[in-house]
Amino acid sequence: xxxxxxxxxxxxxxxxxxxxxxxxxxxxxxxxxxxxxxxxxxxxxxxxxxxxxxxxxxxxxxxxxxxxxxxxxxxxxxxxxxxxxxxxxxxxxxxxxxxxxxxxxxxxxxxxxxxxxxxxxxxxxxxxxxxxxxxxxxxxxxxxxxxxxxxxxxxxxxxxxxxxxxxxxxxxxxxxxxxxxxxxxxxxxxxxxxxxxxxxxxxxxxxxxxxxxxxxxxxxxxxxxxxxxxxxxxxxxxxxxxxxxxxxxxxxxxxxxxxxxxxxxxxxxxxxxxxxxxxxxxxxxxxxxxxxxxxxxxxxxxxxxxxxxxxxxxxxxxxxxxxxxxxxxxxxxxxxxxxxxxxxxxxxxxxxxxxxxxxxxxxxxxxxxxxxxxxxxxxxxxxxxxxxxxxxxxxxxxxxxxxxxxxxxxxxxxxxxxxxxxxxxxxxxxxxxxxxxxxxxxxxxxxxxxxxx
Ligand code: PFF
Ligand code: NA
Numbered sequence: 001x002x003x004x005x006x007x008x009x010x011x012x013x014x015x016x017x018x019x020x021x022x023x024x025x026x027x028x029x030x031x032x033x034x035x036x037x038x039x040x041x042x043x044x045x046x047x048x049x050x051x052x053x054x055x056x057x058x059x060x061x062x063x064x065x066x067x068x069x070x071x072x073x074x075x076x077x078x079x080x081x082x083x084x085x086x087x088x089x090x091x092x093x094x095x096x097x098x099x100x101x102x103x104x105x106x107x108x109x110x111x112x113x114x115x116x117x118x119x120x121x122x123x124x125x126x127x128x129x130x131x132x133x134x135x136x137x138x139x140x141x142x143x144x145x146x147x148x149x150x151x152x153x154x155x156x157x158x159x160x161x162x163x164x165x166x167x168x169x170x171x172x173x174x175x176x177x178x179x180x181x182x183x184x185x186x187x188x189x190x191x192x193x194x195x196x197x198x199x200x201x202x203x204x205x206x207x208x209x210x211x212x213x214x215x216x217x218x219x220x221x222x223x224x225x226x227x228x229x230x231x232x233x234x235x236x237x238x239x240x241x242x243x244x245x246x247x248x249x250x251x252x253x254x255x256x257x258x259x260x261x262x263x264x265x266x267x268x269x270x271x272x273x274x275x276x277x278x279x280x281x282x283x284x285x286x287x288x289x290x291x292x293x294x295x296x297x298x299x300x301x302x303x304x305x306x307x308x309x310x311x312x313x314x315x316x317x318x319x320x321x322x323x324x325x326x327x328x329x330x331x332x333x334x335x336x337x338x339x340x341x342x343x344x345x346x347x348x349x350x351x352x353x354x355x356x357x358x359x360x361x362x363x364x365x366x367x368x369x370x371x372x373x374x375x376x377x378x379x380x381x382x383x384x385x386x387x388x389x390x391x392x393x394x395x396x397x398x399x400x401x402x403x404x405x406x407x408x409x410x411x412x413x414x415x416x417x418x419x420x421x422x423x424x425x426x427x428x429x430x431x432x433x434x435x436x437x438x439x440x441x442x443x444x445x446x447x448x449x450x451x452x453x
Contacts, residue, residue, distance in 0.1 A: 004069055005167035007244050012172035014257055017241050019175040019331030020232045021262040022182070024104065024299075027328060030226060030266040031273040032294030035206055037222045038213030045214055045223035050263060053439065054227040056431040057395065058238060058255040059424065060402065063416045065242025066251055071342035072236030075243065080406050087343065090236030090394055094339040097235070097386055098363045100379045101336060102159070103370040105329035106151035107132075107300060108322045115307065115318030124304040134373050142373035149371040156364035159333055163341055164356045167244045171338060175331055182327040185320050186265075190272035192317060193279070196310075202278020205288035206270055221443045225392065230262055232332070234395040236339040243342070252420035273298070280306045299325060337363065392447070396440035403433035 007013040034042040068075035073087030110132065114120050120127040129135045136142045162170040193199060213219045232238060242251070274288070280302070281288045293302045307318040337360055344355040370379050402408045409429045417423050 005244050006246055008168045008172055010249070010254070012168070012176060013241065013245060013249070014254055014261075015175040015179045016171055016331075016335070017238060017254070017258045018261045019179050020237050020241065020335030021230060021258060021332075022179070022265045023230075023232075023328050023332035024101075024325065025226070025230045026262065026266045027269045027273070027325060028295055028298045030230065031206070031270040032292055032298065033222055033226050034270055035274070035292055037219040038210045039205070040207040040209030041211045041214050042219065042223065045220045046226065046263075049220075049223040049227040049439075050259060052431045052435045053224055054231050054233070055255055055259040056428050057228075057233045057399065057436065058231055058259055059252055059416060059428065060399075060412060060432060061233065061238040062242040062245075062251045062255050063412045064402075065239035066245045066249060066419075067412065067415045069243050070239075071243060071346045072239040072339065073343050074346040075239050079402075079408060083401055083406065086394070086398055086401060087236055087239070089397075090234055090239075091340040091343040093386060093394060094235045094237060094336045095359075095363060096382065098333060098336045098340075099367040100370055100382055101329065101333050102155050102363070102367050103148070103152060103375070103379060104296075105155050105326055105333060106148055106371075108325040108329060109151040109154065110147060111300060111304070112319050112322035112326060114304075115322060116315045118304075118308055118314060118318070120304045120308075122308070124308075125301045127304075128300050129376075133376055135376050136373035140374055144368070144371055145373055145375075148375075149368070152367060152371050153364075155330075155333070156360070156367070159330065159337055160356050160360045160364070162334055163338060163360060164353060166352060171334055174334060178327045178331045182324055182331075183265075185324050185327070186268065186272070189317060189320055189324065190268055190275070192313070193272045193275035196275060196279035198279040198282030199275035200278065201282065202274035202276065202288055203271065205278065205292075206274035217442065217446070220439070221446060224439050224443060228391045228395055230266060231259065232335060234391060234398055235336065236343065237335045240339050240342040241335065248419055250420045251416045252422040252424060256422065276303075276306050280309065283309050392440050392443045396437065396444060399432050399436050399440070403429075403437070409433060 007016070034046070038045075064075050064079065065072075068078040070078060071087065072090050073084050076087040077084035111120075120132075132145075132147055134142075134145045134147075162174045164170065165173075228234060245251075277291050277293075278288055281291045284291065291302065303321060304318070307314050307321070310317055341352070341355045341359045344350065344359045345352055348355075369375055402412075409432055413424050413428060
């Protein structure tokens with residue numbers, strides 16, 4: 001008897017997987033990573049990484065989830081009892097990420113409301129740390145910050161309500177609304193950005209190729225790192241989402257759509273971000289290289305400054321920018337949370353309602369730490385460790401176990417080819433068993449050397 005939840009439509013699955021992939025990583029990580037790693041020339045290692053690691057692993061995770069019809073721990077355990085822990089490891093990392101990813105969405109909600117009257121004032125950095133986050137000295141805890149706490153509670157209420165509603169009625173419907181809306185809002189912002197004076201200088205700086213850079217191993221590592229994080233690979237997410245696919249589903253084609261869709265959004269974000277940075281550099285009379293930023297600094301310090309200076313529609317553009325962060329963030333947070341909720345449901349055979357209440361509830365409670373006055377210090381540390389060691393490490397273990405220990409490549413390939421239009425050739429197995437392990441292995445060695453020596 002088939003009792004597992006299922007997506008209602010193929011588009012629903014594609015939008016949910018794309019929703020997981022398209023997130024803060026596309027908007028605030030990709031543009032600065034590309035700029036710092038060869039600019040226009042970065043697209044060579046980036047495309048290489050997409051085709052030899054990103055899409056092959058996405059196909060692998062989709063196939064594992066669809067074939068074994070289980071969340072990551074269950075799917076791995078059905079493949080081989082001894083491999084269950086890999087799924088739990090991914091689910092655990094997903095759990096940790098969910099606790100702070102939610103906090104950033106909460107900030108973006110606040111900032112979308114500040115946009116209307118440019119409530120962050122002239123000193124946007126001072127505003128973020130002193131007025132909004134009320135940051136305490138390192139190690140000091142001074143209770144909750146209500147301005148963060150309230151939107152954070154809203155974030156969890158929305159996410160848990162969506163997950164409670166289930167795969168078809170919750171996750172699928174949410175993504176069918178969020179993702180098209182996100183694309184429209186974002187297109188509007190990018191087109192607006194392109195009309196700003198100085199936009200072309202920004203784009204020139206962004207696309208200016210430094211071909212010497214691609215001779216450097218660091219740049220290749222950065223490209224693979226970006227692809228992994230950006231496609232939400234190795235976090236138990238894509239396996240869980242694929243486990244809700246019907247028996248007959250085109251896996252390979254879906255993976256290509258999600259992979260290229262995510263990269264297109266990334267490119268669009270790069271154009272929008274650098275057009276605006278070009279405008280800002282022009283206003284300040286400095287070079288684009290002096291204003292480049294990424295991460296929290298880009299979104300919550302630099303962008304508010306830019307929004308202050310826009311020639312028209314400041315409030316609206318600011319609102320749309322932060323609303324885009326909120327939509328992109330929600331669709332990713334839903335997927336990270338579902339990754340471990342589905343694992344709990346499968347393992348303990350409890351109802352979705354209970355898993356959402358206890359599993360999701362625990363994340364929500366832990367995330368409240370970041371809404372205290374000392375919270376930001378914590379967030380930086382946790383994020384650093386997850387990014388440095390979580391992504392590449394699990395990815396490496398996953399491909400090595402699947403390709404070398406369990407020798408599953410042939411099995412999975414036959415399964416995917418049996419139900420997909422595009423037929424996987426030898427390149428797929430080669431990418432999984434040779435290219436990806438080598439690149440990720442080098443990446444791990446490099447990270448350990450950098451961090452431990
Ligand atoms: N892929 C998302 C992004 O590019 O922002 C980020 C992400 C989502 C990473 C979910 C990890 C994750 F579990
Ligand atoms: Na992404």
